[in-house]
Amino acid sequence: MSDDDQLALREHVRQRYAASALAVTNKTSTTTTSCCGSEPPAINSCCGGVEIEEGFGATLYDDEDREQLPTEAVLASLGCGNPLAVADLGEGETVLDLGSGGGIDVLLSARRVGPTGKAYGLDMTDEMLALAESNKAKAGATNVEFLKGNIEQIPLPAAGVDVIISNCVINLSTDKPAVFAEANRVLKPGGRIGVTDVVADNHLTPADRAERGAYVGCIAGALSISEYTDGLRNAGFIDVTVEPTHQVADGMHSAIIRATKPTSD
Numbered sequence: 001m002s003d004d005d006q007l008a009l010r011e012h013v014r015q016r017y018a019a020s021a022l023a024v025t026n027k028t029s030t031t032t033t034s035c036c037g038s039e040p041p042a043i044n045s046c047c048g049g050v051e052i053e054e055g056f057g058a059t060l061y062d063d064e065d066r067e068q069l070p071t072e073a074v075l076a077s078l079g080c081g082n083p084l085a086v087a088d089l090g091e092g093e094t095v096l097d098l099g100s101g102g103g104i105d106v107l108l109s110a111r112r113v114g115p116t117g118k119a120y121g122l123d124m125t126d127e128m129l130a131l132a133e134s135n136k137a138k139a140g141a142t143n144v145e146f147l148k149g150n151i152e153q154i155p156l157p158a159a160g161v162d163v164i165i166s167n168c169v170i171n172l173s174t175d176k177p178a179v180f181a182e183a184n185r186v187l188k189p190g191g192r193i194g195v196t197d198v199v200a201d202n203h204l205t206p207a208d209r210a211e212r213g214a215y216v217g218c219i220a221g222a223l224s225i226s227e228y229t230d231g232l233r234n235a236g237f238i239d240v241t242v243e244p245t246h247q248v249a250d251g252m253h254s255a256i257i258r259a260t261k262p263t264s265d
């Protein structure tokens with residue numbers, strides 16, 4: 001893909017998620033903007049004038065977690081998993097959420113790491129960042145910082161992060177090797193990745209994946225399981241695992257991905 005094509009695709013993604021953020025902010029239906037998912041999904045429930053989709057977003061979190069959060073943070077949840085169930089956060093840790101959206105995973109992480117820890121959210125979309133800041137204020141979170149930027153060029157210094165989480169975002173990147181390299185750079189030695197993302201069965205070609213759903217819907221840009229594993233290993237990670245959890249399209253799955261940065265090179 002040429003640089004111009006990559007920029008155009010990233011702008012298409014940004015516009016799509018700006019619309020999703022505004023749908024929550026303005027309390028209009030998200031079904032016209034949709035989110036991760038190949039087709040307009042089934043509607044599970046409806047609250048505050050904004051509909052929640054079954055199999056994606058807030059339905060993947062425990063009631064106890066949802067109840068701790070501002071309604072708009074719950075309604076803005078557009079992921080395909082629950083990375084907090086994966087990351088096993090501890091008191092005092094520094095967490096970074098790649099593509100933090102309305103902030104649901106950042107706010108939940110902030111509670112887990114406590115006042116001696118810190119939770120960063122990184123997103124490229126102004127409308128999402130505004131929604132996340134509003135949710136942070138409503139939640140009264142003091143150990144949270146939202147950063148504007150691209151996950152391919154993380155605006156943080158090297159070796160300062162204990163845990164990287166992300167929920168259905170890396171598939172949207174037009175330069176996944178850069179995301180993996182940057183994740184490795186900002187993690188401390190021994191730091192870990194615990195993310196959820198869409199992956200494809202190894203036999204599906206890029207054309208097969210594109211047939212199954214849109215790039216902005218988190219399907220066409222998904223890596224295969226072996227591409228994900230190799231990409232993380234090539235960036236220097238060890239103990240890489242990709243564990244499919246539920247199918248989101250024919251031969252395509254939401255998955256839990258774990259990896260560790262070695263303690264020494």
Ligand SMILES: C[S@@+](CC[C@H](N)C(=O)[O-])C[C@H]1O[C@@H](n2cnc3c(N)ncnc32)[C@H](O)[C@@H]1O
Nearest residue numbers: 017077078079099100101123124125150151167
């Ligand atoms: C599917 S939503 C997921 C949001 C959030 N993780 C959640 O679970 O609700 C994707 C988010 O990633 C952001 N995003 C997509 N590509 C990005 C990139 N290359 N750099 C930074 N943010 C990106 C979008 O702006 C959007 O907020």
